[in-house]
Amino acid sequence: MDCIALDGQLYGWEDTDMRILCNLGHGTHGAVEKVHHRPSNAVMALKRIPLTVNKTEQKKLVIDLDTAMKSGKCSHIVQYYGAVIGEGVVWLCMEVMDTSLAHLCDIVYKETKSSIPENVLGKIAISVVKGLHYLNSTMKIPHRDVKPSNILVNRKGEVKICDFGVSGHLVDSVQKTRESGCKPYMAPERINPESDVLNNEYSICSDIWSFGITMVELATGTFPYEKWVSPIQQLQQVVDGDPPRLPPDKFSKDIEDFVAKMLTKKVEQRATCVDLLEHPFVKKYEEEDVDMAGYFSTVMEKQCDLNENVQGH
Template identity: 30%
Template sequence: MERPVISRPIGPRGPHKPTPPSKAEPIRKPSPPVLLIPGGNPTAKPLGKPLKGLKLDVSAIQSMQYYSGPSDPQVDYMSPEEAPTLRPNQETEVPTQSNEPFNLISMLKELGNITQNPPPAEDNSDPDLEVSSSLGNWSDEVIEELHRLGEGAGGAVHKVKDKRSGRIMARKTITTRQAPRQLLREVSIMTSTRHINIIRFYGAYISPSTSEVKILMEYSEGGSLETVGKRLREYGAVVGEKIAGRLAEGILQGLAYLHSKRTIHRDIKPSNILLTSEGIVRLCDFGVSGELIGSIANTFTGTSFYMAPERISGDKYTIRSDVWSTGITLLELVQNRFPFPNDLPPIELMVYITQNEPPSLEDEPGVQWTDEMKDFIKQTLIVNQQMRPIPKDMLAHPWITNTMKQDVHMARWIGEVYGWPKRKSGDQ
């Protein structure tokens, strides 16, 4: 069945106050939790020639490393939850590429200092989560490489096995000479977080022969949302609303936890959201994550097409920018297409995102969404970041709270996506 292209995305540009949760107001029953529904795969069309005039550094597009925005640390729209993250902005470190000569011994010592002290477990952390207690536990000699999982800008990822314990893991290999500070930031964040919606970290080591850093982390059998989305498009299928709600909850729980640690992810996108075989969300790839200094940041780091407008424009931003990226990611997943024109050059697309109305979730033939879900997407994509909720507030949205009260068979769904053998009756 051919599904029409939404020719005019609409949505709030702010100011727009988030819809407060209401216990008195009855929540409309969501659409049936259809796991895989036949559907089309339309391609989004441009909505006209984008306006010109946005000041962007064209020469830096390929590296995605922009640094702009005013340096004044004052901001007048922080919520009480953001206020505790305030600190003087005098020591803010811009993550530039260092011109200092690479020192393997120095890197080894710093990695060792980072990985020696695992953080205490959180109340909602996975009880089976383990963290390597010593850098010296790992080397190429104790790791068996099984097969290649993929490769991104940060480095190649392989499925590997610990020869001693038989544990299956994912190993990310990074050439340290390319971005040592970014690498240490990623390892530091991974070792300082313990939460069920954050990828598990097992250890890191440097290969003496190649000077490559190898990070060992949890192997997520369910793959990424990017991979899931591709399979759904191949099937001509869509995600059920309850499934989408549980995914949204997992992403927001992970972001809220990072926020409590004064950290912005800055690169939320489908490929950085992994799923376990039980369908549990795990956020990963913290190479561009940053610490909240004064609760705001002004570095242009991350993946441009999922960025919030304030980041593309070079303005200061907060954890609310991750909420925008979450909205775009979910909208792409449930509609089986990127919600912005996909045939524009990178610069024009970024101009388009900043100067046009945000996309919205609309019903299509054979697929209907509840008003609560539509409002949730609308709240995540408020252009005015002052009015966009933080992750903690989005977790209190009626669509999320309603989903949390329902049984959602995530393991059964992810198994159906990949064609795994059906689980026994009663399995989640």
């Protein structure tokens, strides 16, 4: 798959075709840069993921990359243009988005000391659940790594999920969660408390739990589990502790119930994507007109203002 598909045309991969414009960020899985692709004159995001898997896993990765290319029909999933597997690295070319919900949360809660309005949370929920439903029902794959940093937004008001499948094969393990000290977004059924290893199967049910944790974090600005010195203790909280809930009397009953139905520890009782799309919380905000473009643009402009003030001092 050493090529890029843009506007129905295929372009061969050459390092010299890419002109780096700026850094977009550096996440758990690798660095992301905004680049100009000279042959097509397109601007895109280029993500570099370190490759540490064997040849069998590389074959799975190629299948995932092919799946990613076919996911562009869904407006709630970041569009992928192509990928190259090189020596020790995977290069992903994808649609440029402005920021992640993780960064948006930091701006809103830590820097502006405000909160994300419930109607914005409603529109975010609709996009993410529809994206997960598309992956599950049409692409027949789970996401494996749902969290705020893997949900991207732009100034047009669009919300799109990214890093499904591809990064999942590279990072989907309890061991790597321990090593990196990541917050545990994994569902309890993904953590085996006796053998301390991942269960063999992964389903959309686990993605829904992860999105429930994400929604609590977006709504409150705080990760719902206590921070422990040991990542093992963090994982143990997921298995043994009560499932997180939104704080009472601060939100509508609809969003409280929506989150509770995702954060049900028994898999067979947890809501499905179809259940969530029929939930009153989703139905309400499907009908309500919310200026998502205005909200995202305003938050990002506040970040720019804050940066200018810091530099001025």
